[in-house]
Amino acid sequence: MGVSGIATAARLRRAGWRPVLIEKAPRRRSGGYFVALFGAGQAAAKRLGMVDAIHDRASMTRGLDLDRAGSSRPGMSYADMPGKPWLMLRSDVEKAAFSVLPDDVEIRYSTVPTAIEQDADGVDVTLLDTASDTTTTERFDLVVGADGLRSTVRSLVFGPHEKYLRRMNYMVAAFQYTGTPAGLAPGQGATLLEPDRSLWVFAFSDHDPTVMLTYRTDDVDAEFTRSPAERVRAAFGPKPLGNVLGDVIDALESADDVLFDSVEQVRLDSWHRGRVVLMGDAAWCVTLYAGMGVSSGLTGADLLGGMLERHPGDVGAALSAWERALRPYVGHYQDGAFADRRIFVADNRAQLLLRRTMPLLSRFKAGKRLADRIMRLEEIAVYKNADIVGALLTGPPERTIVGGTA
Numbered sequence: 001m002g003v004s005g006i007a008t009a010a011r012l013r014r015a016g017w018r019p020v021l022i023e024k025a026p027r028r029r030s031g032g033y034f035v036a037l038f039g040a041g042q043a044a045a046k047r048l049g050m051v052d053a054i055h056d057r058a059s060m061t062r063g064l065d066l067d068r069a070g071s072s073r074p075g076m077s078y079a080d081m082p083g084k085p086w087l088m089l090r091s092d093v094e095k096a097a098f099s100v101l102p103d104d105v106e107i108r109y110s111t112v113p114t115a116i117e118q119d120a121d122g123v124d125v126t127l128l129d130t131a132s133d134t135t136t137t138e139r140f141d142l143v144v145g146a147d148g149l150r151s152t153v154r155s156l157v158f159g160p161h162e163k164y165l166r167r168m169n170y171m172v173a174a175f176q177y178t179g180t181p182a183g184l185a186p187g188q189g190a191t192l193l194e195p196d197r198s199l200w201v202f203a204f205s206d207h208d209p210t211v212m213l214t215y216r217t218d219d220v221d222a223e224f225t226r227s228p229a230e231r232v233r234a235a236f237g238p239k240p241l242g243n244v245l246g247d248v249i250d251a252l253e254s255a256d257d258v259l260f261d262s263v264e265q266v267r268l269d270s271w272h273r274g275r276v277v278l279m280g281d282a283a284w285c286v287t288l289y290a291g292m293g294v295s296s297g298l299t300g301a302d303l304l305g306g307m308l309e310r311h312p313g314d315v316g317a318a319l320s321a322w323e324r325a326l327r328p329y330v331g332h333y334q335d336g337a338f339a340d341r342r343i344f345v346a347d348n349r350a351q352l353l354l355r356r357t358m359p360l361l362s363r364f365k366a367g368k369r370l371a372d373r374i375m376r377l378e379e380i381a382v383y384k385n386a387d388i389v390g391a392l393l394t395g396p397p398e399r400t401i402v403g404g405t406a
């Protein structure tokens with residue numbers, strides 16, 4: 001019952017299927033932090049009927065680029081990203097997806113799959129109800145594993161996590177800040193960028209900000225041996241933290257709901273096997289640096305419904321057409337995530353300097369062209385902001401999109 005799973009169930013119900021949603025947690029997981037919804041995700045959200053339930057929360061207040069010593073200058077916020085994505089909270093998208101889920105879709109909380117066996121006609125799934133400690137085996141026509149980065153469906157059907165997870169050697173701590181961080185005005189975002197580590201305050205026009213601290217590490221496993229705040233303090237080193245960073249790390253220490261994880265991609269040669277298909281982060285986690293996690297999850301859900309409608313009675317053909325259409329885009333997000341990472345956390349002072357000169361560069365024609373190239377403006381327009389599956393969903397059946405052209 002992440003965004004991808006709820007959206008898939010809603011779309012498949014509309015396509016005439018009777019989905020059963022399985023969630024490990026005892027209730028909905030409505031929490032969340034900052035997410036961006038690029039044009040591709042907006043188009044999918046529109047077709048899924050959930051676009052009216054979300055809105056762009058981008059703040060108009062100019063963000064600040066801070067340092068620990070207390071100096072600040074006008075900075076670049078995520079709202080200034082090329083493509084002008086809508087900014088919101090993950091919880092906004094989760095609620096919107098849930099709002100279009102018909103009441104007759106069965107939901108089972110505290111339930112996990114423990115075995116998945118398939119033949120040509122169906123899939124036998126053994127489900128453990130962790131609340132009552134009971135196990136049942138049921139047969140399904142299709143299994144969609146939308147169970148996130150460390151997917152159980154993937155490990156049961158495709159093999160162990162180690163085969164598919166690619167660590168980027170960065171950590172992220174994200175949480176909601178209550179109120180306004182010290183030194184900032186309400187609705188004002190900020191960045192504090194240093195080589196290999198950074199702080200981002202994502203401000204919204206009508207909601208408290210969320211905070212992200214991200215840093216490079218050589219030993220991901222060691223990161224999980226102490227509390228997030230302790231690890232973050234260690235990553236930022238012994239130099240005095242200053243007003244904003246100090247305040248934010250104090251808030252991290254007492255925050256109730258902290259996302260603290262290593263940044264990892266999921267790479268598989270195929271997202272489906274027989275009647276089992278992976279969706280969203282379980283299949284392709286592009287990482288937060290690509291900014292396309294929610295957008296690609298919604299697009300995948302929308303397209304899967306469309307392809308199942310187009311290939312009635314032939315799940316294999318539907319899944320193949322689905323993957324063929326989506327893979328060039330998702331591959332692009334994954335490959336681009338390594339360069340996009342530098343937007344969030346730079347490698348060295350030279351990159352930071354380049355980034356700081358971007359607003360100045362953009363004032364001149366030649367400089368703007370260079371800045372656009374560095375920010376990969378054209379690629380964003382084609383891959384992230386376009387309705388990447390719209391032509392396939394509305395065009396004649398034989399049309400297939402490969403590599404961004406129809």
Ligand SMILES: Cc1cc2nc3c(=O)[nH]c(=O)nc-3n(C[C@H](O)[C@H](O)[C@H](O)COP(=O)(O)OP(=O)(O)OC[C@H]3O[C@@H](n4cnc5c(N)ncnc54)[C@H](O)[C@@H]3O)c2cc1C
Binds near residue numbers: 003112287291297
């Ligand atoms: C700091 C941060 C910033 C981000 N920023 C962006 C952004 O700007 N833009 C963007 O598009 N994306 C962003 N993302 C990523 C985005 O939140 C996800 O990629 C997106 O929500 C898709 O998730 P999903 O539904 O596929 O998986 P998940 O959200 O992980 O959902 C999986 C669900 O499956 C359940 N589950 C797990 N295991 C089992 C099991 N064994 N049995 C039953 N249920 C199970 C989980 O409880 C969960 O409900 C960001 C992520 C982070 C950490």
